[in-house]
Amino acid sequence: FFAYTIYLGAGEQGSRGAGEQLASESSSPSVSSLPSSSIHSPIHPSTQWAALELLQALGFRVNPNRQLCQSAEDVQNYYDQWATRRLQLSYLTDGVVVKLNDFALQQQLGFTQKFPRWAVALKYPAEEVPTLLESVSFQVGRTGAVTPVAELRPVQLAGTTVARATLHNADRLAELDIHQGDTIIVRKAGEIIPEVVRVLAELRPENAIKVTMPTHCPQCASALVKPDDEAVTRCINSSCPAIVQGAIIHWARRDALDIEGLGEKWVKQLVEQGLVHSVADLYSLTEADLEPLDRMGKRLAEKLVGAIAASKARPWPSVLYALGLRHVGTVNAKTLAQHFPTVDALAAASPEEIATVHTIGPEIAQAVAQWFEVPANQTLIDRLRQAGLQLAADEDQAQAAEAGALGGKTFVLTGTLPTLTRPEATALIEAAGGKVTSSVSKATGYLVAGEKAGSKLTKAEGLGIVILSEADLLALIGQD
Known part of the structure; x- marks a missing residue:
């Protein structure tokens, strides 16, 4: 059987948790003084356990609760023992980390694209706490997706104060049968994102009103749409302030048009002041338009106008990604731009033609083709062309x-x-x-x-x- 090295894993709020190797202020012993029985080689230990022993002997802080297990049963026992004992630790934990002890075996097993095959995190069930639902708000994202959000009476959960939790979509709302004033159970999905687990219907106030998805956008009052094959309810008004704000923030990202200085606070002011209604409006902004914005000033206005102008030189794949088409990230944008060297070529392609491109499936192809069929998007492309954006591959470079x-x-x-x-x-x-x-x-x-x-x-x-x-x-x- 294999030997396992095991120790507690700290959660995202943990302080000096498992596996951290912080230098101790105490003096370190010489390598020659290390016990040979626990370390195969002072310089090159052959096991995980020996490496931790070496680090501790050299004065580094390692987890004192680690354990060398001789079987999977030992691992299970360790996991069970710490299910409650971990609550007495001075840092937060979310599970137990198990590693194959032998470095040679670790090397044989190797890695997937992102993770080692010789280590696993055994998570404990997420902490759940009750609280009161005070109201439900509805957020509109960059793609028009409308997400219900539970506004909660603040409660301590996994080391932080939680006052909001996602309700995901209309289907989840219906499943929970949630009402105003309900007492609900909240946990952190993946120990990060607060979500509503269930409703304590027996504590529901009399005559409580059931929460349902709105029929019109809370930002622009346009009628919302929920396709039969999707769980998401959407606003399809491209001029919706929430969609415009999200689209501009995405447009200015480093891997898109890389407009330095155009952060969320400036975008919000630009939209609220009515200075921009689409990304194309950015290219007609002047310093005089920007200077009156809160905390902007002449110097920042000059820099921002310059950064917007510089973004016109960004290549066609970056522009395609920045447009924010559904399912088109940086990789798919590069792939599409290679096969369709101009925006006109891509706009004229049928879903079947787009789907012939390697790695571009029917769903992506359909989304791309549908985007170019929308009159407002066609107008946007014309305006970007007039502004001087790169909507075709550089022929010399190509x-x-x-x-x-x-x-x-x-x-x-x-x-x-x-x-x-x-x-x-x-x-x-x-x-x-x-x-x-x-x-x-x-x-x-x-x-x-x-x-x-x-x-x-x-x-x-x-x-x-x-x-x-x-x-x-x-x-x-x-x-x-």
Whole structure:
């Protein structure tokens, strides 16, 4: 059987929790004084337990409640014992962390794209507390999604004061059968987001009014729509102030148009003052328009106008992502921009044509095609074109990329590369004309595999795909 190293995991509010290795103020002993029985090598311990012992001997703070278990039954017993004992600790916890002890076994098991296969977090049930529902508000997001939010009598929950909790959507409202003035049970979903678990109907006040979704948008009074195949209720008025505000905040993001200084507080004022009704209005703002805003001033106004003007140089994929089409994130925006080098080409494509693009499925294709069918969105594109935004790929760059060493080739990255991060490797491949996707398929040309490559490597080998190291990739590009 395997040996396991186990210790309590701190929650997001925990202070000096499990696994933290903070330097102690006490003096550290010499390595030669360490007990040889517990450490295979003073410099290179071979187990998790030995590493923790070494760190403690060197003066680092490690969790004193750790335990070396010899079986899965021991792990279960430890988990059960600390279900209540953890409440007496000086920091918050949300579970127990279990790791295979032997480093060699850890290395054999490796990682998935994001997580180790040799460690697992065993979570305890989330803390639940009762409180009073004082009212329900309805928030409108960037995509027009209307979310009911429970406004609560403030209550202590998992180390913080909670006064609001999500009610998700109309279906969840109906399921809870929630009424004004109800006593409800609240917990933190994933130990982070407060949510309503259930209603204590037996404590309901007489003649309490049932809470239902509004029929009209709380921000603009437009009729709300709930498609039969969706749980979300939406406002579809593109001029809705809440949608406009969310769209502009998204537009200004670093990975979109990267408008430095255009934060949420300025966007809110711009919308409230009626200075902008869509992202296109940003490009007609002047310093005189901005200076009267609260705490703006001449200097900030100059900088913001300059930052907005500079965003016109952002490339077509960034503009496509910034438009905020449903299901189109940065990766899908790059993929679509590569296949449709102009906004006109994308707007003219049918859902079937869009769905032929690798990694773009029917749902995404339908959402993209529907977006371009909306007259208000067509007007927006015309205004952005007039403002000088990049709605087409740079022909020189596109031709240079296509003629590059990796022109037309598809790559997948897996594992940890020696010197390049994933974004750096992706940028190199795309600059040389290649395309990077997230999943291995028959269409994949090369798999670039680093240390601790996972299941993608196995699948690529099974499909006979060429496996490259970082050095091989650089040589292929011509940067060896």
